[in-house]
Structures are given as C-alpha cells and as structure tokens.
Amino acid sequence: xxxxxxxxxxxxxxxxxxxxxxxxxxxxxxxxxxxxxxxxxxxxxxxxxxxxxxxxxxxxxxxxxxxxxxxxxxxxxxxxxxxxxxxxxxxxxxxxxxxxxxxxxxxxxxxxxx
Amino acid sequence: xxxxxxxxxxxxxxxxxxxxxxxxxxxxxxxxxxxxxxxxxxxxxxxxxxxxxxxxxxxxxxxxxxxxxxxxxxxxxxxxxxxxxxxxxxxxxxxxxxxxxxxxxxxx
Numbered sequence: 423x424x425x426x427x428x429x430x431x432x433x434x435x436x437x438x439x440x441x442x443x444x445x446x447x448x449x450x451x452x453x454x455x456x457x458x459x460x461x462x463x464x465x466x467x468x469x470x471x472x473x474x475x476x477x478x479x480x481x482x483x484x485x486x487x488x489x490x491x492x493x494x495x496x497x498x499x500x501x502x503x504x505x506x507x508x509x510x511x512x513x514x515x516x517x518x519x520x521x522x523x524x525x526x527x528x529x530x531x532x533x534x535x536x
Numbered sequence: 537x538x539x540x541x542x543x544x545x546x547x548x549x550x551x552x553x554x555x556x557x558x559x560x561x562x563x564x565x566x567x568x569x570x571x572x573x574x575x576x577x578x579x580x581x582x583x584x585x586x587x588x589x590x591x592x593x594x595x596x597x598x599x600x601x602x603x604x605x606x607x608x609x610x611x612x613x614x615x616x617x618x619x620x621x622x623x624x625x626x627x628x629x630x631x632x633x634x635x636x637x638x639x640x641x642x643x644x
Contacts (some may be wrong), residue, residue, distance in 0.1 A: 463624065465580065465634040478630050513579050524570070525632070527579035
C-alpha cells in the first residue's frame with residue numbers, strides 16, 4: 423500500500439540553525455500539507471501546497487518557514503533560523519484530487535532544537 | 537472562531553466494555569469531519585470521513601456518527617490493541633482543525 427515517507431525521523435539542531443525536513447508524498451497525490459505537534463498538544467496546521475504554490479497557511483507559518491517541491495517526488499519544509507519553541511513533531515500529509523479530502527500522514531520527523 | 541473539542545481527554549475501559557468518544561465543533565462551512573487513530577510517536581492513521589449530518593461509517597469495532605454540531609466514535613467490545621489516541625479533525629475547505637484527542641486505554 424502506498425504511504426507517505428519522511429526523513430529524517432529525528433533531527434537535532436542548535437538554535438539559529440537552518441533545517442530542512444523532507445517528505446515523499448504518495449505518488450499520484452496533488453495536495454501536500456505540513457503540520458506540527460508539540461509534545462502533549464494538538465496537531466496544528468502549518469501550510470497546504472497545490473499546483474506548485476502555497477494555497478493556505480496558518481499564523482504559525484511565518485517568514486522563517488518555507489516549503490518547496492524541488493522535483494516530482496519530494497516536498498520539503500525549511501525552517502531558516504530555528505528557535506527552541508520549534509521543537510515538535512512535524513508531519514507531512516498528502517491527498518489526491520477527488521479523494522474525499524482524506525489526508526494520509528507520514529510517520530513524522532521529531533525536531534529537537536537545543 | 538473555528539474550534540474542535542474532544543471529550544473525554546482520557547478513557548480507561550475494560551476489554552469488552554463499550555463506550556463513545558465525542559467531538560464537538562464550531563466551524564463555518566464544514567466540508568468534512570475526520571477521525572484518526574494515533575499511536576505514540578507515529579503519524580495519524582485515517583479511520584473515517586463523514587460529510588453530512590446523519591451519516592454513519594463502520595469499521596470492525598468502530599462506528600462514527602455525525603450531527604450538525606458533533607460526532608461520536610462508538611467503540612464496541614474494545615480490545616487492548618484498540619488502545620491509542622483518537623483524533624477528530626474538521627475540514628472547512630481551507631484548513632484542517634484538529635481536536636486535542638482522546639487517549640483510550642483498554643485493559644485486558
């Protein structure tokens with residue numbers, strides 16, 4: 423069964439450093455999403471991406487965040503200058519056009535900012 | 537303000553003891569309501585999508601229902617492997633809003 427994959431599974435970085443989180447969505451999916459989940463808190467929407475551009479973003483997705491689909495398979499989330507409060511699980515999700523809006527989530531990347 | 541609230545926060549059941557989880561929502565323009573299961577350290581796993589009041593979906597021991605203001609996830613005769621956090625999310629056509637989840641523990 424096709425699945426969303428994410429790398430790395432765990433990323434440790436120093437405050438102020440840039441990180442790139444990578445996702446490979448399900449191959450025929452057209453919509454892509456990033457979410458984060460701070461430990462013990464709810465899953466929070468960051469951004470949605472369709473047709474090579476951002477379609478929606480939340481208040482959390484400020485100028486330090488960016489997303490890119492550099493090729494036909496990868497979808498990345500870049501955090502330019504990490505802060506302690508960016509420590510969280512980051513989930514990528516994808517869905518296909520006309521799939522009843524069902525999103526399929528990846529296993530997540532745990533980001534720890536020291 | 538769009539909001540999704542789940543209750544209870546935590547639920548402990550004996551194996552075979554049926555119960556229900558609640559998800560209430562106040563959003564403008566509901567496009568769909570989703571139930572996910574999340575195991576510790578993993579991504580949410582899709583269970584059901586509901587689109588309109590009165591709709592019901594079933595899968596094994598789980599049954600989801602939807603009204604205009606809330607959804608229920610009914611668990612019939614649960615087993616220990618049903619232990620997980622169950623998340624509810626609503627889709628407004630722009631964003632997905634998640635609840636904080638119900639942590640279910642089923643004791644053998």
